[in-house]
Each structure stands twice: as C-alpha cells, then as structure tokens.
Amino acid sequence: MSDVSTVPVYKDSQMPVERRVADLVSRMTLKEKIGQMVQCTGAEFGDEKAYEDALREGMVGSRIGCDSQWAGNEGSRGISVEELNLHQRIAVEESRLGIPVINGRDIIHGHRTVMPVPLAQAASFDPEEVRRSARLAASEASAEGIHWTFAPMMDICRNPKWGRVIEGFGEDPYLAEEMAVAMVKGFQGDDMSAPDSIVACAKHFAGYGYCEGGRDYDASEITSGTFHNVVLRPFKAAVMRGGVGTVMTSFQSNGGIPSSASGFLLRRMLRETWGFRGFVVSDWGAVGEIEFHGACQDAKDAVRAAVNAGVNMEMIRSLYPRYIEALINERRISEETIDELVSGILRIKFMCGLFEHPYTEADPSRIRSAETLAASRRQAAHCMVLAKNNGILPFSDSLKGKRVALIGPMVHERGPLGGSWNLGSPGHEFRTIGEAFAEEAEKRGVSAAITDSALWDEQLRFANRCDVVVLCVGEHSNSTGETHASARYRLPVGQDELVDAVRRTGRPFVVVCVSGRPFPIPGARDHADALLYAWHCGTETANALMDVLFGEQEPSGRLPITVPEHEGQIPIYYGRKMPGKVNDWENRNANLYDDGWPYYNGEDFLPMYPFGFGLGYTTFDVSGICVDKTEIPAWDTVTVRSRLINTGSRRGTAVVQCYLTDVRASVSRPMKELVGFRKVTLDPGCESIVEFELNEEAMGFYDADGNRLLESGEFRVGVGLDSTVRPSVPFFVR
Ligand code: BGC
DSSP states (O other): OOOOOSSSSOOOOOHHHHOOOOOOOOOOOOHHHHHHHHOOSSSSGSSHHHHHHHHTTOOOOTTOOOSSSTOOOOSSSOHHHHHHHHHHHIIIIIISSSOOEEEEEEEBBBSSOOOOHHHHHHTTTOHHHHHHHHHHHHHHHHTTTTTEOOOOBOOOOSSBBBGGGGOOOOOOOOHHHHHHHHHHHHHHHOOOOOOTTOEEEEEEEETTTGEEEEEEEEEEBHHHHHHHISHHHHHHHHHTTTTSSEEEEEESEETTTEEGGHHHIIIIIIITTTOSEEEEEOTTHHHHHHHHOOOOOOOOHHHHHHHHTTTBBBBBSSHHHHHHHHHHHHHSSOOOHHHHHHHHHHHHHHTTTTTTSSSSOOOOSSOOOOHHHHHHHHHHHOOOOEEEEOOOSSOGGTTTEOOOEEESTTTTTTGGGOOOOOSSSGGGGGGOOOHHHHHHHHHOOOOOOOOOOHHHHHHHHHHHHEEEEEEEEEGGGGGSSOBBOSOOSSTTTTTHHHHHHHHHTTEEEEEEEESSOOOOOOOHHOOOOOOEEEEOOOOGHHHHHHHHHSSSOOOOOOOOSSSSSSGGGGGGSSSOHHHHHOOOOOGSTTEETTEEEEETTTTOOSSBBBOOOOOOOOEEEEEEHHHHHHEEEOOOOOEEEEEEEEEEEEEEEEEEEEEEEEEEOOSBBBBBBEEEEEEEEEEEEHHHHEEEOOOOHHOOETTTTTTTOOOOEEEEEEEEEETTTOOEEEEEEO
C-alpha cells in the first residue's frame, strides 16, 4: 500500500526525531546541506536583500545575533523580534524545504536582567541557584527570539591573568562539573522544546583555559593525564549528565593540534566515548584559523580537517560554502560525513521544537520581571565573598547618626557592574553603588558622604572627615573577557596606593572589590576592617551590595579560585600533585611546607586566600569527621559524616566541603581533590550532620590513555570550610 499522507515525514511532529532527520537529509541537495552547516551574522551577504535570497535558497543554518567583527562581545544593537520573525518566515515559508534558522547569541550570564558573571556564580557553591538563574535568562532570551546560547563556558583556569577566567567556574573540576550541569539544565529546562528553553553550548572544547601565560588565544600544552582528569571533566558532565545540545570548539591548539581539527576531541572523546548526538559549532572563524595555526596546507585543507574531525557548523560563513563541494569531488571528505554532520544540526533543530514553533511571540512580561530582578539580587549576595571581617560588617544600628564616606573608583560606575559579555543591558540601566548607598544610608539614618570628584585628594578629604570609610576598588569589565589578558594580577594601577592612603586616615574602613576576579589586595588583608569581593554581579550589584553591607543578606560565596599573594605564584591552585622532597605523608607539611605550600629562601608560596574560603556573619565549626566503613570493595561507596555547628550568634550559611586524597596510586595524584560540597543554613547554636557519599566517581581517575582506573589502596578524607582541610580520616579500597 502506498503512503497516502501528504505531510512529509520530517514535518510530522508525531514521528520519532531520528526518522524525521533521516527523511529530511534524504531530500536535501548538497548545497542545502552545506547551507545548514553555516552560521552567519547576515552581513556576510552584503545587503539585506542578498541575505533574504540566501535564506530563500536554504543557505543559512543559523544566525548569530551580533553586529560586529568582535564576535558577540558588543551589545550596541538590540534584538528586533520583528526582524528575526521576518527572516524566519522566509526560511520556513519561502525556501524549498522550509528548514527554520536557529538564532544564537551569547547569553552568558543573564540577558536583559544581568546575572553575576559565571566565576561569581561558581562562588555561590549553589548549583540550584545557578540553574534557576540560567532558567530565567533562557526565559528572557527566548522571549526575544533567541533559540540557542553559547554558554556555559567550562574552561578550567588556573591562571587568573587570563581575562576569560571570569566566564568560567574557576580552578576546580568538581565545582566546574556541578556548575556546568546546573547551567545546562537551566538553559535547556526539562524540555528543550519548551518555548522558554534555549539550547545550551558547552565551550570551549577544550583546553582554552590553559593558554600559556594566560595570554588569550595562545597555545596550550596539556598532558594527557591533565586533559582527562581536569580539563575534560566538566564537558563530559555537560554531555552525559546535562544532555547539552551543542559544543563549541576552542580557538587554541593543544600539543600543536587546533581544537577544530582534533579528531581526538570531537570524535574519540565527544562522540565515541560520551555518545554526544548534538552538533559542534566552531568558535568564531576557528575553521579558518586552522590554517593560521600552520596546522594544515591552506584554507581548503582547513575545511577538510574540520569536517573530518567533526565540526558540524562553521561560525561565521566563510570557508564551508567555498570548499566543501570541491573537497567531496576530490574525495578528501565524503558525502556520508556531510550527512552525518548535517544530521546532528537537524536533530537539535527538531529536538528544540523549532519546526513546530519557528516564530517568536514577543513577551515583554518575561523581560526584567520582578521575579527575575529579585533572583538576580539574591544570587548576587550569595556570590559575594567576605575575605576579612573584624566585626565591622554587617553595619549595625550603631552607625546611626555617623558619617560614612563612600569613595573609590567604582562608586559612580554603571556598565562595568554588568561584567564582560553583557549584551543585553545598556550601561544606563545599572544603578551605581553611590546611588544605592545614598538611599540606603538615608533609610537607616546614616549620613553618607559621597563626592562626585574623581580626584583622590578630594576623596581622601571626605574619608578624613568621616567615622567610617567604604572604599570601592575594582576593575572595568573591559579588562576581563575575550582578548584581554594582563601581565599583572593586581588591582588596576594606583588602587593599592589608594587602599594605603585610606589606611593612613586612621579611620575604620571596609574595602569592597568590584571586579571580575578576586585580586590580592595586601593592604586590605593587613589593614582594612573588612574585605569583600563583590564581583561584577550584574543588574543588581549595587542593591545586593547594600543588602550585604547592612546585613539583610549574608555574603555566602566562597572563592572558586585561589587568590595568590603575588602574581609570581601563578599558576596557583589547591589541587597540586605531591611535590618531590617530601618524605612521607605525615611530614608533608613540615619543614619545607606550610599548609602544603612550599617556601624557599624566605619566599613564601602561601596563597593570600585559599580556594573554597569565605567568611559569613556567623561562625561555624566542623567536627567528628568519620567514615561508615574503613574497607570497601571497588564497587562500594563510603559515607563520610561530620557535624556542623553554628557557633556564632546569627543565623548563617556554611559551605561544607569534602576533600579526598588518593594516598598512593600508580601515578602521583593531587594532594587533595574536592569531591563534595553542601551549602547549609543553621540558626545560632544549632547543628547538623552533613553527609557525603563517595563512590567510584570520587575515588577513580584516568590514566594517560583515558582509561578509567580505581586502584586499591589507602584514601584519606577530610571535611572543612575551605581547601586548607587536611584529609586525615583513612579508608581502604581492597
Ligand atoms: C568567543 C566565543 C563566543 C563567540 C560568539 C568568540 O570570539 O570565543 O566564546 O561565543 O565569539 O560570540
């Protein structure tokens, strides 16, 4: 019997996705297939008319929402839902097969409501809040016609001089895994095809955070062991636990192989080992860059390398349309490979429901709603890290009637509070810290002294005449993000001197660091009454800062990267391998070592603040750490228990962290690794038993070939409030 249905299989939403994909691919010409493999700004076609013709001919798979050659990193042009719909209508109703375009944009930390930069979100140690924040960003972005975000970025970074450190989740693979999965789930929701979901993209695959010297785009030289045990972990989690729809290649080469040409990454790991079924997009122009890396013969050869490695889509239309057909004719790539790559793109287009709802009904109620703003404000407070406090914070009623000077370079800034990759909210939408402070102070009967003058002599004059000084130092968002790297890891020029000048006023003072990254500020550590890392926390930075200063919210963030004492210590991270010249475990901290950090010739290698560190407005104690079994077979789990007590006088939140050491293995393992954390809130005097279940995921590791091993022998576990915990409770895997 012949099929009487007039609806082609691929248009039938009742059909399984794989059947729809196969049916559609079987109907496509080679040109149409290549069209799907192209992402463009639109501008490549010259004018609007030419772009519309290209849509009609099925030459556009995706559009990237930006308007400059600096990728998406400029938000000068807002989004026109009307225009997106108009173009979509041409693709859907006037092209031969009616395949919708997938609109991508960098929704990195919020959209019209800007959320804290991702490094700050990692500091919250709160995956659920990170998920919710991404969910709200997805809701805003999808209300404006965005289907796909180029986030989360999950590049582990142990060199904060790299400007892009602020886009990721810091130095630790376990924390990055948890954050990456949470963000993917937030963007994609339970159902990727829901109208308020957007497709996520795990980037940059892989090793970009290890660019040498923190110089953006520089090559990395990552060993195989580090690749498997550190760099790849969040990507694997994003694929296998998060179900991320897309992956973006990284710009740099590792061991001489540009990521966009890496069959190891894109075929062996991503598809064959982790079973990824979505699609890979190159980073901006990164296919062409294979040639600039000198890792192929010419531009055409770069396309051969990228296609064969498995790059489904070229970000920025340039080389795929020019060379794919010729390469097929020359048998340097096969049409089967093209079919496979196009199938990946179509699979995601079907899965995210684009064929069923290609158009966007603008929904202003989802933009900057009360709910989203409140979430942004709450999350900001939960990201802030209190590094020092002698009791001056939170400001109490005793400040009533006193004069508080608010000074420093960040007091009147707006746009920089949004951080790098804020494409959704123009600078004028941000409230300054000065405005928020003036209002809050008035409400509380405090006299705020804020000068408009940018001159430090004038600001110091204000400081001199006040009872308390709040000094807001920090960096511009333009100092972070892509194309930014610094040779120094310090506050911008002159600001350390300002801290020192405030010290000399003799007034009590609080230093607030408003930046993408937590800088070492020795003057604040040594002399300030409090030091708060407030980050670039987005739209609600200023309001959230007031919540924290005046005690409406407790700053419950913990450092997601180690803060060095000085930049000469970089790269610096807690999860180092055992060094040489250490005789045994017990003596590890003796002689040459202080808290696991070496000191030579009087030079101190102790960081200023360790990973995982942060204070709150109360104090906690962790005790009674024990394991339920001291010997287990490899398939079993160990439960670690500890008692957490709020020993202070306020309700507060602790981030309880569990670290594990694999004492002896066939290779040297990190001195300790974070294997679990819990954020626990307790009333004063109250206690709670905090449990961590450790399984193979925590105890195993990868060998240099990527094989998973769990070796028998001794492990030690520790629980505490930051990474200075010394794992000392033993158990054995037999
Ligand atoms: C960045 C990516 C970004 C892309 C699109 C590139 O330059 O490396 O992270 O998603 O541009 O804007």
